[in-house]
Amino acid sequence: MDYLPIFTKLENRPCLVIGGGDIALRKVHLLLKAGADVTVCALQFHPKLQQKSEAGQIKIITGSFTESLLDNKWLVIAATNKKVVNREIASAADKRQLLVNVVDDPLLSSFIMPSIVDRSPIIVAISSGGKAPVLARLIRERLEALLPMHIGRLATISGEFRHRVKNVIKNVSLRRRYWEKLFGNGQLGTLLQKGQTEKALTLMEQSLSEEIAQGDVALVGAGPGDPSLLTLKALQLMQQADVVLYDRLVSSEILDLVRRDADLISVGKEAGNHEVGQSRTNKMLVEYALQGKKVVRLKGGDSFIFGRGGEELEELVEAGVAFQVVPGITAASGCSAYAGIPLTHRDYAQSVTFVTGHRKENGQQLDWQALASKNQTLVVYMGLIQSQEIQTQLLHFGRGADTPVALINKGTSADQHVVIGTLSELTQLGGGLKGPTLMIIGEVVSLANKLAWYNPENSHKLSRDPFLVNLA
Numbered sequence: 424m425d426y427l428p429i430f431t432k433l434e435n436r437p438c439l440v441i442g443g444g445d446i447a448l449r450k451v452h453l454l455l456k457a458g459a460d461v462t463v464c465a466l467q468f469h470p471k472l473q474q475k476s477e478a479g480q481i482k483i484i485t486g487s488f489t490e491s492l493l494d495n496k497w498l499v500i501a502a503t504n505k506k507v508v509n510r511e512i513a514s515a516a517d518k519r520q521l522l523v524n525v526v527d528d529p530l531l532s533s534f535i536m537p538s539i540v541d542r543s544p545i546i547v548a549i550s551s552g553g554k555a556p557v558l559a560r561l562i563r564e565r566l567e568a569l570l571p572m573h574i575g576r577l578a579t580i581s582g583e584f585r586h587r588v589k590n591v592i593k594n595v596s597l598r599r600r601y602w603e604k605l606f607g608n609g610q611l612g613t614l615l616q617k618g619q620t621e622k623a624l625t626l627m628e629q630s631l632s633e634e635i636a637q638g639d640v641a642l643v644g645a646g647p648g649d650p651s652l653l654t655l656k657a658l659q660l661m662q663q664a665d666v667v668l669y670d671r672l673v674s675s676e677i678l679d680l681v682r683r684d685a686d687l688i689s690v691g692k693e694a695g696n697h698e699v700g701q702s703r704t705n706k707m708l709v710e711y712a713l714q715g716k717k718v719v720r721l722k723g724g725d726s727f728i729f730g731r732g733g734e735e736l737e738e739l740v741e742a743g744v745a746f747q748v749v750p751g752i753t754a755a756s757g758c759s760a761y762a763g764i765p766l767t768h769r770d771y772a773q774s775v776t777f778v779t780g781h782r783k784e785n786g787q788q789l790d791w792q793a794l795a796s797k798n799q800t801l802v803v804y805m806g807l808i809q810s811q812e813i814q815t816q817l818l819h820f821g822r823g824a825d826t827p828v829a830l831i832n833k834g835t836s837a838d839q840h841v842v843i844g845t846l847s848e849l850t851q852l853g854g855g856l857k858g859p860t861l862m863i864i865g866e867v868v869s870l871a872n873k874l875a876w877y878n879p880e881n882s883h884k885l886s887r888d889p890f891l892v893n894l895a
């Protein structure tokens with residue numbers, strides 16, 4: 424970071440502008456908006472600067488710059504059209520350790536003035552540190568369009584209402600939740616847009632009295648590994664959470680995106696090796712929600728596909744805890760896409776079946792006869808340790824020994840590894856693979872030779888910022 428963005432309070436603080444033209448006028452205008460006590464020194468003054476002086480808004484000094492003008496000033500702006508003078512001002516200010524901005528000359532400046540989107544009291548400042556002013560301008564234009572005019576009014580009345588909310592809702596996280604809910608309420612924005620401030624205040628009062636001190640749970644699918652495959656909603660909830668209970672399959676890059684102050688609790692599960700048992704996890708979800716917390720239950724892939732999401736929700740229903748479900752990209756979709764294997768194809772597979780290799784003891788047997796049919800793709804989750812049985816059953820029910828098979832290990836991650844072979848080789852293919860592995864069986868696998876596109880090393884270095892990608 425070349426510059427530290429700060430917002431300075433200039434109300435009634437003496438500031439000096441040297442120069443009397445258009446540019447000086449613009450800077451004076453901004454300083455006055457911030458309530459500064461402005462003195463302008465120049466040989467000649469723009470008529471609007473004269474007017475401001477006559478109206479008592481600024482002081483003007485007719486003459487050349489002298490160092491004594493810097494006495495008792497908080498900051499200085501050099502806006503003359505003479506480089507030599509600007510340099511002299513910058514060096515004099517530097518000597519006194521006084522913040523100085525030389526217009527259009529970042530090298531001489533100890534502070535720069537960013538582009539701003541002004542929805543006072545909300546101010547967004549954008550700077551490229553003088554490196555890409557056009558990009559900064561484009562970003563500003565985007566933000567101008569994005570932030571409705573009434574957002575400033577919303578911030579102002581929220582400020583006035585803050586103490587009241589603080590008195591009524593003592594718990595910090597509940598208070599945050601109240602504000603999040605309120606700002607997410609489109610009705611409030613509509614009222615302010617129409618200038619109906621009184622009605623907006625009534626709405627704020629109403630929602631305050633309706634606020635019930637109860638938390639909720641969001642069951643969120645985190646996708647197969649690559650953080651850029653998270654949904655926007657998942658990201659939003661992760662950034663609002665008080666507590667996040669996550670599984671072993673959720674990558675550390677994804678956990679890095681969780682709100683910094685949230686409690687992160689691993690309830691990691693591996694087939695047969697449960698760090699925190701399922702029933703304990705279910706209970707923790709209920710307990711945290713009843714404490715009024717916003718709980719995110721983060722699971723690999725999609726929670727409703729071999730994720731036991733349904734069981735956790737049943738427990739929440741029983742305890743009367745509010746919840747929502749955010750789908751994630753399941754391993755079958757993520758891994759097949761990143762391995763270049765379309766799960767269906769008009770020539771090779773008219774259907775696709777997802778099965779799990781890991782079933783409850785004494786659980787139902789799979790219908791191997793149906794699974795061995797041709798023209799379909801079989802995706803097996805947690806299938807690696809069952810390779811022998813899968814091979815035996817499929818061959819027994821008539822699937823060809825030369826049917827292509829893919830094992831995708833740590834799919835979509837920077838460590839993705841794909842092994843391709845045939846059904847007759849299945850039991851040897853997975854030797855040495857550690858970590859989550861997905862099995863895809865069917866003719867579509869042969870397309871990977873042609874369609875594989877993902878290079879783990881390069882792809883994870885691509886910009887993940889959708890906003891910037893859109894601008895490009």
Ligand SMILES: C[S@@+](CC[C@H](N)C(=O)[O-])C[C@H]1O[C@@H](n2cnc3c(N)ncnc32)[C@H](O)[C@@H]1O
Nearest residue numbers: 647724725730753754804805833834859860861
């Ligand atoms: C308990 S299941 C959870 C599936 C998850 N709910 C989903 O929708 O992807 C775990 C199995 O999913 C598969 N899996 C999940 N993520 C994977 C990944 N990134 N690469 C390969 N297989 C994965 C593996 O077969 C793993 O053993």
